[in-house]
């Protein structure tokens with residue numbers, strides 16, 4: 707038994723070693739990616755459900771690795787967080803997105819994802835202030851998307867930073883609402899301006915009565931708190947019909963529009979098509 711134990715331990719160690727090495731390789735590549743322009747941003751439209759009009763875009767990061775091809779942000783964002791690269795990459799994305807939005811003919815909003823590391827960093831709010839002034843974007847057009855799990859490491863610190871950010875005139879959305887441990891307390895603890903219902907609930911509204919009841923209640927909760935509610939991950943006409951019937955404010959998802967290069971949305975961002 708002892709030999710087997712040792713053997714499986716060695717196997718485990720080797721497997722761990724491989725994973726650690728793999729992450730180190732990606733981390734190095736990510737460091738280079740930013741300088742070499744392998745990172746870019748795609749934009750996904752958000753609509754007001756009542757009018758169907760595009761009101762803004764969520765910004766999502768993409769990494770095209772020269773050999774590996776597309777690397778998912780679900781993989782490289784955690785690596786950026788662990789390696790301390792997230793501040794630099796996050797500042798890059800925010801600057802790009804604000805500069806882009808400042809160039810539009812219409813005042814649509816731009817929603818940028820912010821990691822827990824950034825939200826706990828006392829230098830973050832000052833850096834957002836600098837980016838806003840450098841790009842000239844009206845702060846009222848900027849929204850930061852933050853998941854509740856990003857706030858739990860040091861809620862006091864995070865809360866102070868959120869208030870400092872809000873003082874700049876921007877808005878904060880609670881991303882992936884309903885997937886954290888204490889979504890309701892977090893709504894009271896942190897100064898959110900919008901609730902983003904997680905796609906796992908939205909995807910099931912047309913097939914699962916529990917999901918439908920939860921989404922209906924979250925919309926009611928938003929109404930009671932005076933917070934607009936946006937549903938993410940809307941993939942079908944039936945899901946959008948449900949959200950419309952329930953008076954949800956806004957929606958986003960493949961059924962409305964897939965994330966794409968901003969040029970694909972020039973008809974929304976510019977009065978006449980971009981040259």
Ligand code: C2E
Pocket residue numbers: 750765766767778779780783796799819820821851881882905938939940941958959960961965
């Ligand atoms: P998220 O913030 O929850 O973003 C929504 C994800 O759902 C995106 O995946 C988007 O492409 C995808 N999506 C949009 N509509 C639909 C739909 O109708 N159906 C389905 N199945 N998926 C849909 P993506 O782009 O792969 O990003 C994954 C996650 O990576 C994001 O989740 C976010 O947590 C993180 N991420 C992406 N860009 C950034 C960034 O610039 N900064 C930070 N900190 N995180 C980012």
Ligand code: CA
Pocket residue numbers: 764819851881
């Ligand atoms: Ca998001």
Ligand code: CA
Pocket residue numbers: 881882902904905938
């Ligand atoms: Ca989300």
Ligand code: CA
Pocket residue numbers: 908909910911912913942945
């Ligand atoms: Ca569905």
